[in-house]
Structure formats: structure tokens, C-alpha cells
Amino acid sequence: MQLGFLVDLHLCMGCKGCEIACKVENEVPLSTWRLRVKYVDVGTFPETKRTFTPLRCNHCENAPCERICPVSALHYLDNGIVNIDKERCIGCAGCVMACPYGAIYIDPQTQTADKCTYCAHRVASSMMPACVVACPVQANIFGDLDDPTSNISKYIQVNQSDVQVRKPEKGTNPHHYYVGGGNVSLNPLASQRIDGYSLFGKITTLPVGGHH
Amino acid sequence: MAAHEILAATNAVVTLDVAIPGIVWPWLVTVNMWAKSIGTGIIFMLFMLQRTHPDSVKNMRLTTAIVAFVFINIFLLFTLADLHQPFRMWHIFVYPHWTSAIAVGSFMASAFLGLLAFLILLAWQKKDDTFDKVLLWTTLLAIPVTLYTAALMAQCTARELWQMPTESAQMMLAALLAGSAFMILVGGNKLSYEAKKSLGVVLGLSALMAFIIYMSEYVFGPMKAEEVAAVMEYIKGDGEYRIMFWLGQWIAYLLPMLFILLSRSSKSESILKLAAVLALVGLAIVKHVWLIIPQLLPMS
Numbered sequence A: 001m002q003l004g005f006l007v008d009l010h011l012c013m014g015c016k017g018c019e020i021a022c023k024v025e026n027e028v029p030l031s032t033w034r035l036r037v038k039y040v041d042v043g044t045f046p047e048t049k050r051t052f053t054p055l056r057c058n059h060c061e062n063a064p065c066e067r068i069c070p071v072s073a074l075h076y077l078d079n080g081i082v083n084i085d086k087e088r089c090i091g092c093a094g095c096v097m098a099c100p101y102g103a104i105y106i107d108p109q110t111q112t113a114d115k116c117t118y119c120a121h122r123v124a125s126s127m128m129p130a131c132v133v134a135c136p137v138q139a140n141i142f143g144d145l146d147d148p149t150s151n152i153s154k155y156i157q158v159n160q161s162d163v164q165v166r167k168p169e170k171g172t173n174p175h176h177y178y179v180g181g182g183n184v185s186l187n188p189l190a191s192q193r194i195d196g197y198s199l200f201g202k203i204t205t206l207p208v209g210g211h212h
Numbered sequence B: 001m002a003a004h005e006i007l008a009a010t011n012a013v014v015t016l017d018v019a020i021p022g023i024v025w026p027w028l029v030t031v032n033m034w035a036k037s038i039g040t041g042i043i044f045m046l047f048m049l050q051r052t053h054p055d056s057v058k059n060m061r062l063t064t065a066i067v068a069f070v071f072i073n074i075f076l077l078f079t080l081a082d083l084h085q086p087f088r089m090w091h092i093f094v095y096p097h098w099t100s101a102i103a104v105g106s107f108m109a110s111a112f113l114g115l116l117a118f119l120i121l122l123a124w125q126k127k128d129d130t131f132d133k134v135l136l137w138t139t140l141l142a143i144p145v146t147l148y149t150a151a152l153m154a155q156c157t158a159r160e161l162w163q164m165p166t167e168s169a170q171m172m173l174a175a176l177l178a179g180s181a182f183m184i185l186v187g188g189n190k191l192s193y194e195a196k197k198s199l200g201v202v203l204g205l206s207a208l209m210a211f212i213i214y215m216s217e218y219v220f221g222p223m224k225a226e227e228v229a230a231v232m233e234y235i236k237g238d239g240e241y242r243i244m245f246w247l248g249q250w251i252a253y254l255l256p257m258l259f260i261l262l263s264r265s266s267k268s269e270s271i272l273k274l275a276a277v278l279a280l281v282g283l284a285i286v287k288h289v290w291l292i293i294p295q296l297l298p299m300s
Helices: A017-026 A064-068 A094-098 A130-134 A151-158 B027-052 B061-082 B101-124 B128-154 B164-187 B193-224 B226-236 B240-266 B269-296
Strands: A003-008 A036-044 A047-055 A074-076 A082-084 A105-107 A112-114 A140-144 A176-179 B013-016
Touching (some): A003 A151, A017 A036, A064 A074, A064 A094, A130 A140, A151 A176, B027 B128, B027 B193, B027 B269, B061 B101, B061 B164, B101 B128, B128 B164, B193 B240, B240 B269
Parallel strands (some): A003 A176
Antiparallel strands (some): A003 A140, A036 B013, A074 A082
């Protein structure tokens, strides 16, 4: 079994229900996110549109975070999930530096690395991840990539020409796919980040959770 | 930021995302790399001088071993200080993950420190023959100890700027530069002028090679990768890192090269020492800029 995620960006309406569900389910501290929805505004008024892109750990088959972790705190589960053992983590932040998707953060409460685990604890009880359950339009599709009859496998088959991953050039082989994505939504270098253009305050920097 | 890739027709602006997570590896890591360069580099220099100027360095064994021991301890101290959970450092030795450069490096650095302590003991007891035999193995181990930080940076898939062949060359050159500079400074009257001249050659050539590599990256790096181009904007555009980058290049490489040439023509040890001091100060600036700029780029 190799679990994977697919987000149909045609369906996502940016409600952030997945974000909130993730926060509640995993007790993610303030100022940190395991999953967030990025908004990018495209075009010039009046020809404008807004894109919504849920971003989370990509659970790469060739995960740089797992490779760089000196104590195997980041490790693969048999079902393909890249999991984290916070009790073992020494907080070197190597994984934060290695992840090309910016999906790992230092938890300010535990001073250890943390990230999306595809709700491994729920999956172990045969439940869907919290974000999948919360999505009102079923834009999040989760399942076994090894099973050709699973929803995610069928979705990938049907939308073959439109299935993308983030930063494929990094060679990480993400188990997280997007349908309906474009350069603007998936490539961070394709959009500007201008102070004052953020919906809820300035897009600026946060001090890393910790002692620095 | 990264505006070079944005087409006017697209005019895409991020209007909601999480904040960029600040600097993850801060100045503590700069000090870590700088101290390690001195700690391993001075061992390289002792090894070299033993073969080229054996009479000159016979009184340098204890001093060199102590300097290396102190700086490797500084390196380890700052490595520890940079951990968010420093009291779990022992996990590396109990649960090592051998694909990680951090784990491999920790074992090598610990072994290196042990050998340095042994060298101090041997030098103290004036067992010169044994010292020289152990120094050979210490020098060999100093090579991977120098290089493992480059491997660690190369394992950071997110930071395209840090490529392994380049970083390994830069780490080795930094060690040669810092080692020769520090040996010039601590050599005092114990080292002959000829030995110091040799150290000056190592310092000058290391500076030249490192400068060439940085300039090559500066000019050609952006032609190969979009991400490198975006990172380079932090030193090509306006801002503090542009100033720091060029300040570092001048202080670490260009001025020391110039002063070494002057010291050779005027046979002035003072100018040579000035070159050494500048190289050590500049190296810290250069390393810091190169450490920080890839961390300024948004990953999402």
C-alpha cells in the first residue's frame, strides 16, 4: 500500500475548512500550519481571478527530510506516509532546510520538527484524514496509489493529462498530486509577494519557533 | 523578490499564505563552519609544514594541536547551541541514521576530537615520532570532517544554491585559507620566514580559487537554475546582502591576495599577518552570506 493525496484545484474554493480541521485534529499551535491554502490573485482588473492551492507535506517517495534526519525521527511507514517521531527529534532543523515544499516547521511548544502526517493516527484506525472529511466539495482525494480501483488511482487515470506535482525537477517523487494546477499555483517563483497585498495583514517573516 | 520570473501579463500576486519562516539556520551555523575551517585547516598546515619545513615546525606541535582542539570544540559547541533540543544530542549516537551527513559528521568530528586530544598528550610528553604517525591519520580524518558540512548543505534539496561539487571545493579551500591564516598568526617567532612564505602561498592560492568559484557561481549560476537566479537577486539587487557579499569577497580574498603579493615583494611579516587577519574576518562574512540567502526564498 502506498497512500497518496490528490487535490482537484478545479473544485477547491479556498474555504480553508481543511486548514481548520487539520489544526483542530492535530492541535497545531498558533503561528504554525501543517496544511494551509495559498491564495494567488492573477491578472489585472477587471480581468482577474483568484487561485486556491492547499499545501501540505508531499510524502515524497524519495524524501529529502527523511534522508537528512540524523536520528530517523522522520521515517517512512509501510503505507508510504512520511511520519515524524517528535520524541526522537533533536531539533537540528535539517529537515526544514531540506524540504523543497516548505512543509516542515519547528513546533514552538515542543521545539521539535512537525508536519502533516496524512493524519497517520486516523489512517491507522481506517479513518480518512481530517482535511478530507472537512472538505465540502470533495476536492481532497486520498487513497492507495497501489490499488487501481481506489478513488485516487481512478482520478489519476481519468485526468492523466492534467495531473501535476510540485517541483518535479527536485526528483522527490511526491505522493501528492494536483489536478487543474498551473505555474502560478504550483511554482512559488511565478508570483510576487508584496507587503500590503495580503488579505489578513502583511506577508512578512516569522521568527522561527524556538530560541533563535 | 523573484520578480525576474513574473510575466507582466500574468501579474500574479500572493494574497494569502503563511509567513516565510525566518532564518532557520542562523549565524550560529556560520560560526560553526568558520571554527571548523580553522580546526581542520591548521592540522593540514602542520602536516604540510612538517614535510616542507620540518625544522621550522618542530616547536609547533603542541600549539597547533591545542588550537585545533579549541576550535573543534567551538565548532561542536555552536552545533549544539543551534539545536532546538540540545539535550537530545545523544540521540545521534544511539539512533544514528547513516544517510544523514549530520549523523556521519557527528561521529567523524567526535573521533577527530579524540585524536586531537591524543595529539596534545603526545606533544606534551614530547613523543614526537608517535605524534607524527598519529598526525598522518588525524590529517586524513580532517578531510571528511572538513567536507561533511558541504554534504549536509548538498542534502538540503530545497536550497539549489548549495551544490555538492562546489560546496566541497569551497569547504576545503576555506579550511586551507583559515588554517594557513591562523598558522601565520600563531607561528610567531617559532616559524621561519620561509615557512611563513609557504603559508602565504597557500593562503593566496586558496583565496584566488575560492574567489574564482564564487564569481563563476555569481555569473553562471543563474543561467542554469531558476531558483539560483532568484537567490542571486539577494546579492545582485539592492540590499544588505549585496553589501555583505562584496565586503566579504574583498576582505576574505581580494585584499589578502594583494597583501600577500606586497609582503613577498617587501619581505614584510606584518603585511602577511594583516592578510591573515583579513582572510579570517572575511571568511566569516562570506560564509554567512552564502548560508543566509537561500533561506530568504519562499518555498511555497
